[in-house]
Amino acid sequence: MTSSLLKRPLQLTLHPQDVLPEGMSWRLHEGYVRSATWDLEGESITLGLWAPGYLITSEDPVINPLELQCLTTVVVEHIELDTSEQLKHLLRERQMLAELLTIQRIRSGDLRLLTLLSWIGQAHGQVNSHGCRLSLSELNLTHRSLADICGLTRVTVTKLLSRLRAEGRLVAIGDSDLLIPSQL
Incomplete structure (x- = not known):
């Protein structure tokens, strides 16, 4: 050898x-x-x-x-x-x-989750003029793991993700990608 x-x-x-x-x-x-x-x-x-x-x-x-x-x-x-x-x-x-x-x-749950997603996206996603795109599946981040990271419950994260999408503060791209639009 x-x-x-x-x-x-x-x-x-x-x-x-x-x-x-x-x-x-x-x-x-x-x-x-x-x-x-x-x-x-x-x-x-x-x-x-x-x-x-x-x-x-x-x-x-x-x-x-x-x-x-x-x-x-x-x-x-x-x-x-x-x-x-x-x-x-x-x-x-x-x-x-x-x-x-x-x-x-951050006291507000929706702002806390949105800030966490933006932080993850800036570090591990794709940033362009439209905003920040991140793939939860690529990072293997479930609603449970997002909840663990930001100190919320899984149910709260699921509800907040739905609400943030409905409000246009998050845009679903495909099955597991999210776009966090740039602030205008």
Whole structure:
């Protein structure tokens, strides 16, 4: 066996709902991952949504427990973070936490959900002059997972999505894509 084979980094392909091994750092090549913890009642708290190209880690977490859960089929590569990569990751993680906390503090449920969808769309969708398009199926985001992220119930999310579509604040495109129109 050659030494180059021995030095190949660990690569994993995981399926939706799988959890990345703890205490390791990864480069996300394909798919989407949610970082999460739980409150005292066992309710999930989303800490971040990670897309291809990001570095994700559960090494030395500030919050315990910390879980990196696959939203979709995911391909990751184990990496050793150097100091600059650690700093870059911490800054992005801090920014994402602040953005999610700000969204979760919006009192109005419809505005909270619309802001969350816009945030997800800006980060993981397609932005053009008409607005922001995002695919809930590509991200494997169900009404339940949207509810978990923004602190609403699944029933409330379903009702709000219907109302926002009826009001034209969201436009359904196909079965699972949404357009969040630009504000005029």
